[in-house]
Every structure is written in C-alpha cells, then in structure tokens.
Amino acid sequence: MAQNIVLVFDCGATNIRVIAIDDTGSIVAKSDTPNSTKSCSENSEWHIWSLEDILQRFETCCNNINEIISTYKVKGITVTTFGVDGALTNTEGELIYPIISWKCPRTQKIMDNIGKYLSPNELQLISGVGHFSFNTIYKLIWLKEHEPEKLTQAHAWLFISSLINYRLTGIMTTDRTMAGTSQLFDLKAEKFSHHILDKIGIPPTLFPPIVAAGEKIGTLLPEMARKLHLPNDIPIFSAGHDTQFALFGSGAQLNQPVLSSGTWEVLMVRTEQVDTTILPSYKGSTCELDAKTNLYNPGLQWLASGILEWIRSLFWKDLKKPEVYASMIEEALDVPPGCGGLNFDSNILTMNGGWLGASLNSTRGYFYRSVLEKLSLQLNDNLKTLEKIANFKATELVLVGGGSNNILWNQIKADMLNLPIKVPKQSEITVLGAACFAWYGLGLCETAELVRNRFNYTYLYYYPGSQQPCYSKIF
Structure with missing residues (x-):
C-alpha cells in the first residue's frame, strides 16, 4: 500500500519550494526554484510580485518531484508564504492591481504620515504589529490615495497565501496568521478592527472569511491538478505566514x-x-x-x-x-x-x-x-x-x-x-x-x-x- 504524504507549497521571497513530508516528519522529496520581484511599469524602483510566475514556479517544482511522489499517496496540500503582501481582486479572483511587494519603497511615506488617520501608538495597541512600512495597512492606504477606482471596483483583498489557495480551490479565504501581520487586525478580539478600518476608510467586507491553521479550505481543482500533475480533489488546508510556522516547526x-x-x-x-x-x-x-x-x-x-x-x-x-x-x-x-x-x-x-x-x-x-x-x-x-x-x-x-x-x-x-x-x-x-x-x-x-x-x-x-x-x- 502506498505511503501517505502531504505537500507544502512554500512561497519565499528568495525561493519557491514544494516539499513532500510523511507523517513522521521525514522529507521524501523536494524541489526549489528562484523567486524574485519585478519592477513596476509605473516606476522602475517599485517592486511587485507576479502571481502567474509564482504559480508557474510551483508547477515546475511539482513536475520535478512528480516521479518520486507518484509512488506515494498525496493526502493534502498546504501553503505558507511571507506576510503582509496581497492584492485586490474581482469576484472571479482576478487581480485588479498587481501585488505590491514588501520590498517596495512606495509605502514609506504612507507610514510616515499615518498620523493623519490615527496615531501610531493606537494602531499598535490594537493590532500589536509594529510600525514597518511594508505592512498591509500602508498598501491599502496607498491604493486608496493613488488608485481609488481600483478599491471601488474590488470584491476582495486576498493575502498572497490566499491568492494561491484561491487558484488551487476556487474558494476565497483569509489565512488567520496572515491577517495577524496586516496591522488591520484586533489582536485580542482576533478579528479585523472596525475602528482601524473605519479610520482609514477601508470596508470590512473586503476580507473573506478567516480560516485557522489546519482548517480545510477546499479541494484541488481539476485544472490545477492537471498543471501540477497531481490527482483531483486533494484537500487544501490553511497555513499562512511562514514566521508562525517556523516558530511551531522549531519545536x-x-x-x-x-x-x-x-x-x-x-x-x-x-x-x-x-x-x-x-x-x-x-x-x-x-x-x-x-x-x-x-x-x-x-x-x-x-x-x-x-x-x-x-x-x-x-x-x-x-x-x-x-x-x-x-x-x-x-x-x-x-x-x-x-x-x-x-x-x-x-x-x-x-x-x-x-x-x-x-x-x-x-x-x-x-x-x-x-x-x-x-x-x-x-x-x-x-x-x-x-x-x-x-x-x-x-x-x-x-x-x-x-x-x-x-x-x-x-x-x-x-x-x-x-x-x-x-x-x-x-x-x-x-x-x-x-x-x-x-x-x-x-x-x-x-x-x-x-x-x-x-x-x-x-x-x-x-x-x-x-x-x-x-x-x-x-x-
């Protein structure tokens, strides 16, 4: 009988990886390929991520280990990524504006002037998250101030792990640990802060339902299964921000x-x-x-x-x-x-x-x-x-x-x-x-x-x- 494994899709800033792990924590196969940002057409100093490139890199990694894992039974898939980044999407999950990378300098001025919305101390008291210019809140404010029509058109904000999960399952969700990096979340209440969102003028309906780590999101779509050379209907489970899983994974x-x-x-x-x-x-x-x-x-x-x-x-x-x-x-x-x-x-x-x-x-x-x-x-x-x-x-x-x-x-x-x-x-x-x-x-x-x-x-x-x-x- 074939041995069971799970696949972890790890989207890092430097490398994309797919790693197969059995139920004793042993790695049975892995593949990685370089990952990198692109320059934005609007400004060569701005950094964006290409979702299509990321998905193609996952496809490459899966194909590289396909021969090895074909003798195993893939029981589930989970996705972990760097935090804070994401994008506005329409009802079909298509990007309305590119994914602004945490490397992008355009949000520095937004952070410097956050006081016009609410005080930095109040922001950290509610969210817990420190003042870093790459935080999600500054990306959304930048979009509100510079691309307001995009925000008006948007159906949802999907963090980068959820963008990948949506492509895998067709279901929009918000990974809990990703929300916790955004500086938009009420840390103690464990929900998006209506106070913060009201102050910056962002509707709470922009964020899909929150899923906890280990919660099933859906199953692998046939089209993605074909691209990844994997069986249909593999369950996809929520993970999220890599820092939290490194803490847990360290023991x-x-x-x-x-x-x-x-x-x-x-x-x-x-x-x-x-x-x-x-x-x-x-x-x-x-x-x-x-x-x-x-x-x-x-x-x-x-x-x-x-x-x-x-x-x-x-x-x-x-x-x-x-x-x-x-x-x-x-x-x-x-x-x-x-x-x-x-x-x-x-x-x-x-x-x-x-x-x-x-x-x-x-x-x-x-x-x-x-x-x-x-x-x-x-x-x-x-x-x-x-x-x-x-x-x-x-x-x-x-x-x-x-x-x-x-x-x-x-x-x-x-x-x-x-x-x-x-x-x-x-x-x-x-x-x-x-x-x-x-x-x-x-x-x-x-x-x-x-x-x-x-x-x-x-x-x-x-x-x-x-x-x-x-x-x-x-x-």
Whole structure:
C-alpha cells in the first residue's frame, strides 16, 4: 500500500519550494526554484510580485518531484508564504492591481504620515504589529490615495497565501496568521478592527472569511491538478505566514523564546498573554497571532547579519562566499572574550557607530568578534524586554536561521545570556510546522502538537562556558 504524504507549497521571497513530508516528519522529496520581484511599469524602483510566475514556479517544482511522489499517496496540500503582501481582486479572483511587494519603497511615506488617520501608538495597541512600512495597512492606504477606482471596483483583498489557495480551490479565504501581520487586525478580539478600518476608510467586507491553521479550505481543482500533475480533489488546508510556522516547526513550547537569525534577528515567543500597552515603548517591537488560536507571538527585531556582511566587505573582500565565513569564524576563535578592550559602539537598528579601544594588536578577527559580542549584548537586552512584554522567564533559547550555523556566535550568545542555546538539526522548520497542521487537518492526531511529537527532533546544544556543543533528542 502506498505511503501517505502531504505537500507544502512554500512561497519565499528568495525561493519557491514544494516539499513532500510523511507523517513522521521525514522529507521524501523536494524541489526549489528562484523567486524574485519585478519592477513596476509605473516606476522602475517599485517592486511587485507576479502571481502567474509564482504559480508557474510551483508547477515546475511539482513536475520535478512528480516521479518520486507518484509512488506515494498525496493526502493534502498546504501553503505558507511571507506576510503582509496581497492584492485586490474581482469576484472571479482576478487581480485588479498587481501585488505590491514588501520590498517596495512606495509605502514609506504612507507610514510616515499615518498620523493623519490615527496615531501610531493606537494602531499598535490594537493590532500589536509594529510600525514597518511594508505592512498591509500602508498598501491599502496607498491604493486608496493613488488608485481609488481600483478599491471601488474590488470584491476582495486576498493575502498572497490566499491568492494561491484561491487558484488551487476556487474558494476565497483569509489565512488567520496572515491577517495577524496586516496591522488591520484586533489582536485580542482576533478579528479585523472596525475602528482601524473605519479610520482609514477601508470596508470590512473586503476580507473573506478567516480560516485557522489546519482548517480545510477546499479541494484541488481539476485544472490545477492537471498543471501540477497531481490527482483531483486533494484537500487544501490553511497555513499562512511562514514566521508562525517556523516558530511551531522549531519545536518551541509555550514561553520558550525563539531567535530567527539572519540579515535581521527576530526574537519571538509563543505565549498566552502579551502586554500591548508597553509595545510602543520599544523600537522594533511587534506582536502577531500564533499558529494556534488564542496564542500570541510578541517579538523584537534588529539588524544583525546585515552588519556582519558589512564587516566581511571591509576586511574579507578578497575571499568568496560561502568559504569566507569559515575563515572569519576561525580567526575570531583565537580572539579572547572582550576583544582586548575593543568595543563596537553602535545603534544596532540604524547601523550608525564605530569601534572604540582599537590598538595595534587589533586584527580583523578582533573587529569581527567585537561585533558578535555587541549583537549578543543586544540580544540579551531584548530578551529581558520580551520577558516583560509577555510575562515569562526564559530558561533556554531556540535558535534558527542562517546565523545558527555560526558556532562561535552561538557560543557567545549562550555565554552572554547565561542560558543554553539549542539549534534544531532539522533545516526545514517552516515546512515542518506547516506540515504539522496539514496532518492535523487530515485527522492524524487530535492536535498539531501531537503530530509534532511524532517527528524526530534533534537539537545541537550550546551551554554557557562550554567548549563543545552536544546533540540531544527531544521528541
């Protein structure tokens, strides 16, 4: 009898992927292809997404793994994407205006002038979401101010995951976790805020019914089944914003903070409570809806690997990626903690600043390690802030993302926080998280957590003061 699998359609800003996962969390097939924005015909500096290109890339990925998965039974499909982006559509789901990308600069002025509609603090108190120019609210205001006739013609606003789900099923929905990124949602009430929508002049009828993660949306349409070379009537289950499924897929329990380390470091926690009244007091703060209902994901973010890439370009520009990173780490490993008094003094969020205490003994390894230490101090401060916002006390930190491959930085973080740092050995945590909810929707287990417990999680631990990390199996 054929083994059962689910397919996760992962639409990332850099890559489109289709990954097949069985009910033990094992990846049986995967394919990826590059994804990218396009320049807008109105302004070459504006960025848009082509829905047709995204769908074609999913088709390519499905075709690439078709021979492998043909020996399995595809029980369900789920879609996860980056947040905030979407488009106005007519009753047939056709785009009335292109998908404005989160990379597009056109919404910066809208955010800067949001006070003419309502105060930024009030906006965050209600929505929880921080002030980022790519938020959905600023796209809709831009359309209202610059393309008002498009808004008048629109039947619905579909987030990008829902645009894909509509093409798969012909049913318009709103993924709950995507709505939670929009800055249009009432965080505590878990519904679109009539107050916010009234202030900005956007009708609440624009948003289709909300579906929770693991909820069945519909079944795969025959036309799409033919294009994807998949059987008809495969159930499609809701997922949504990739951040929430990365948190769940990391294995994080409640009140266990997770740091996604990349160009930006994003520190979040899954919690039952959050004090939204203090969120506006902290720059870079935000709060989104967890993949599970009645839970929240407060967090903070700051520039991280972006600064390290600047260091690389200054001191290691003669070496190529990715080999250069091993060289940077090796040279910094010989530098003692404290870097001989060399200190990187900066505003991490704006990347202003420089070094204090340099000497003739300060090699490039010293400069690199001093930045790693500064960023780790920033993490320590932000973790204390997050503990206040969500009223918890961290006992360990889960670390994911590209930065988690830096063994020196991981150890510095453990030492600075005086907490164990654990790094999942599994690399596809976002996809694993989404797959948990697809299997839950299929009835494999009574909860998504029980599905996750079936998966074989292994972590690499970094302990304060330790010289060598060690592996430990958790589930």
